[in-house]
Amino acid sequence: MTSVVLGVDLGTSAVKVSAVDRTGNIVAQQSFDYPLSYPKPGYAEQNPEDWVNGTTVAIVNLILKDGIKPSEIDGISFSGQMHGLVLLDANNQVLRPAILWNDTRTTAQVTEINETLGQEFIDITRNRALEGFTLPKILWVKENEPEIFKQATTFVLPKDYVRYRMTGKLQMEYSDAAGTVAFDVAKKTWSKTIQEVFELPASFFPEVIESIGYAGNITESYATFSGLDTHTKVFGGAADNAAGAVGAGILEPNMVMSSIGTSGVVLKYEDNANVDYKGDLHFFNHAIPNKFYSMGVTLAAGYSLSWFKNTFAKDEDFSDFVASAEQSTVGANGLIFTPYLVGERTPHPDGDVRGAFLGVDGTHQKYDFVRSVLEGIIFSFRDIFDIYDREGADFDTVVAIGGGAKSPLWLQIQADIFSKKVTTLRNEQGPGLGAAMLAATGLGWFDTVQDAAKSFISFGATYEPIADNVVKYQKVHAAYKKAYAATAEISHDLMNYRRENAE
Template identity: 65%
Template sequence: MNEYVIGVDLGTSAVKVSAMDRSGKIAAQQSYDYPLSQPKPGYSEQNPQDWLYGTTIGIDRMILKDGIKKEEIKGISFSGQMHGLVLLDADNQVLRPAILWNDTRTTKQCQEIMDKLGDRFVDITGNKPLEGFTLPKLLWVKENEPEIWAKAKTFLLPKDYVRFCMTGNLGMDYSDATGTVLLDIKQGQWSREICEVFDIPMSMCPPLMKSVDYAGNVSASYAMFSGLSTATKIYGGGGDNACGAVGAGILHPNMVMSSIGTSGVVLKYEENADVNYHGQIQYECHAIPDTYYSMGVTLAAGHSLNWFKHKFDPDEDFSMMVEKASQRPLGANGLIFTPYVVGERTPYADADIRGSFIGVDSMQDRYDFCRAVMEGITFSFRDILNIYDQNGQEFDTVVAIGGGAKSDFWLQMQADIFNKKVVALTNEQGPGLGAAMIAAVGLGWFESLQNCAKEFVHFGKEYLPKPANVAKYDELYAIYHQVYGQTKDLCHALLNFRRED
């Protein structure tokens, strides 16, 4: 009989499920899209039931279409979009739509956190409070929806909700728990001090577990709903960037991951909890027990390109649009784009900044605009790499994952803009692969994630920087880098104008 582990990658645009055999070979992959609701500027919500249905349909399609037998599914684990707030009542029913990582309604609550705890907050959590994180969202609900807050008994993150529906057991792993900014990162416990200062009952915080910990078997009720077997074991899983790093083989400090998903991430493996970036970038527990990672986040990386495609080029296939953009000259005929279409996180923690096209000329066409969008997203990653440079952090290889890594052209652009070697995986599904690896280690197929990586992670093509392009991009980046400072006041004024309506 074949034996498989399934990695569930619960993304923002879709859930992607991957079944891997013991040798790390992909046996089947399915995905299922779900909607994102943005009812007001800065709001971003999803319905947790959509995640559950999407995941179940994805796994069922593997059984029905790809010939995977339910008895062959030995273990399942998760990679989840981080920070999103799922509130449950005393009967563990969902109280309101989930407020997602890219929702920026909580500027006031972030300010309140800094006013009350300041640097002490960064000491405890390793992070500054930013709009995307979970604690400010809890405080927002408490202040703005007191009737919902009164009923709230537990909070979970997106993938924890799906795991709960599968097993009937509540829990959260450390890698995702750091992203709530309620975890004391050095002690590895929920912070009593933060809970007390903000009057959050400790009982709302779910039990903590390691990513590779056993979380329960498929429950009888979920087996009935999904057709899965109750013999299948479920493991904790991790935040999508921790899982992406595992799946991308980022297991040493000399390697960096770049991920172009809905968000964009530049991530570095860190060996201990003491490295201090003073909240300039995020600091999180890794899915690998007792290790950490740091990362900077572009709020709208793939989302900017997706936005551009759907609004201005809806009928064209994604790959074709990108292919035509690759034929436009480097620098898109003098057009620069800043990807702040939903605000920004790193290096500018600014929920009210918005994107710009600078240098619009009547000779440019839509593919110049598309190319400028891709270049602008990649420049925003260079802004994050600069923070590592300023902190004296050295690395020589960038492993690229996410939907953006499907494009050869974008991978070469990353090498040219970063002036580093960029390596792709043979399969761009890094987070799903990381989640499957967590299940494989949980089941005892491998002693550690590092050992599993030797079998499961396969690097593909390498992209080396082309010196002529590096020089041109250096020149362009110097201009890009000024756009934030020069458009900030204008963007804030325009957003205030919208808010007056």
Template identity: 55%
Template sequence: MKYVIGIDIGTSAVKSVLVSVEGKVVCEHAESYPLHRPNPGWSEQNPEDWADRTIESLRRLMEKSKADPADVEGISFSGQMHGLVLVDAAGTALRPAILWNDTRTTPQCCKIEQMLGSKLLDIARNQALEGFTLPKILWVQEHEPDILSQASLFLLPKDYVRYRLTGDFAMDYSDAAGTLLLDVAGKEWSADIAQAFDLPLSLCPKLVESSGQTGTLLPAVAEAAGLLPSTKVFAGGADNACGAIGAGILSEGQTMCSIGTSGVVLSYESRKDVNPQGKMHFFNHGEENAFYVMGVTLAAGHSLSWFKDTFAKESTFESLLEGIEEVPAGSGGLLFTPYISGERTPHPDADIRGSFIGMDSGHTSKHFARAVLEGITFSLRESIDIIRESGKNITEVTAIGGGAQNETWLQMQADIFNANIVKLESEQGPAMGAAILAAYGCGWFPSLEACAKQFIRPFQTYAPDPDRVKQYDGLFSIYQDVYGQTRELNQRLAAYRK
């Protein structure tokens, strides 16, 4: 039996999946690592934690599965986007990684917008937001110049892990697109952007396709992981690009909704001349010469986790959501906006905060729980609508992540999006996308799409209910008014946040 391994370097844990040539997930294993917040708004991790836990995850995966190491032909990666890892000439990380959800870089984002103007959207196709990599480099340039002077390269999280496993430095196009340093359509590092901030292009690693081979395992790593040094290692991609591959989003018009800590609506795009003018993200796909447009809700699953931890800490998610199907659509006039960490799409606003609107004494915990789910889904619909306004006809959406685990929430997505929602038979998200990249890289299939057809199978479809669609349309228009009505209030409240 032949196998490949997909590795997803997440924000809280690394997950490895062993997948057979038939597309069956034979075994999986996850290893967690800490997140550090040394100052308000900061979010950092130790890159060595990613590497050590990845090797441990591979070792445990091989032990649990009892697979013959000689049968594992390839490994590939998915990784959390944007995180800055600076390494010296010896490949040693010079400081903790600054992560995607770190918000310290607002002044640097303003500087980028002022220096580049419309050129930023023309080249990088994205606005300067705190999550992206270039603002983090500029923060280090301003606050830790000695560190930047020692840096030989900048890497992203999965690229550092892959370097530690292979000794090879590289970055794929889908992850590079989230740095603000890539000419997205031209598929090359932008000398114009780098020069504007006195950054040498030599700081940027070589660029490769997501399915490109970037070496084999170092002998010591192979021994520690229970694999062979001859195991092929492929570049991999950004977590959202790999999530798209793992959901089969590989042709025009296909769309997915992924709800994890953040929430993502992503739609395949074959045209490289698309410029959403900052309303949506526009990135390179993990498939060669393809792209995708994407909207992000910063606190999607995080809003539900926050609600549980704050108001029902002893409950499981299952018990928290038990009975919400009995609460009518609209939660009895209770609306929630999931802005508890700021927002990304369509409001790139680090200061906005969440709200419950319409509370009365008749509302129970089930009304609040349902309102949280509805608010998250309303936020994601804003991205769906922007994609539709660009001319795409979205009639079907593939659901992955936490939002695909609850039937009531799946039906809610169908009703709020007014589209069929498809749940997959075995949903492994970005880790499966990484496995598909490895399988294609190993030559098992003639294309990523052919591989996806073998590996991914629909399980159930949820159709929109016309009456609830109409009801949610009315509620959605009220939801859209909340941002404008509360923006100034939140700006005034910002001074009181400690």
């Protein structure tokens, strides 16, 4: 009998469930989309029931359409969209729609946190308070929906809610708990200081388990609902970026991940919590017990390119459209793009900044614009590398993942702008594979997550920096670095204009 684990990748637009065998082979995959609602400008919400239903439909399809036998599914684990607030009452009923990571209604609460705790907040949580994180969302409900908050006895994050519905046990795990910014990352406990200062009872914060930790078995009722078997063991899982790092083999201090999805992430494995990025990078607990990772986030990475294509080259094939940038030059013939289409996080935590094309010349062609978009996204990643350089972080391998890693040209641009060797994965499967590796390790198929990686992951093509391009890009990046300060005030004025004139 073969045995498989299920990796549930609970994303923002869809859930993807992968059935993976003991050798890391994906034997079947099913996904299901769910809606996102934007009830007001800056708001982004989802119904947790949609996550449960979507995950269940995907599992049912794995069983009925792909022929995966419930008796062969030994373990399940998760990768989850981070930071989303799921508020629960005393009966663990959901009290309001989940407020998601990309919801920015909480600027007042972020200011309140910064003014109340200042540097102490960064010392405890190892992060700066940002609109996307969970604590500001909790405070928003407390201040704006007191009737709802009065009924709230606890909260969890998106994938924790799905796990709860499968096992009947309510827990969080460390990598996602860190993203609440109510957590003492180095000590691996909920912060008493934050609980006291913001008047939140300790009982409001759930039990926290390891990513590879056993959460429970599938309950009778969820087995009836999904077709699963009650012998299946469920494990903690991880925040999507931690699970993505596991699935990309970012498990050694010399490794950095560069991910171009809708958003972009530069993520570094950290062996201990001694390093201090002063809140300029996110710093969270890893999915590997007692390890950490730091990361910087570009909010509109692949999204910037997709936006440009959908707006100006709708009918072109995506790969041809990207490859057209080869007709331009290193530095896009002197055209710069700043990818701040939905605001930015790292290194400019500014929800109101917006993007710009700079240096537009009468000779520029569409392919120059495409190239400047590809380069601008990687310049924003380079800004994150600059923080690592400032702090003396040492690494030699960059593993490129996400939809952006499909383009050889874009991979070479990464190598040239980072001035580092860039490696791809042979069969990239994203955070879902990381989630499956966590279940496989939890089940004892492997002693450690690192051992699981040896069996599940293999690296593909490598791109070396081209010396001449490196020098040219250093010059253009120096100009790019001035763009934020030079354009922020103008784009804030334009944002205010849009708000004043919103229908």
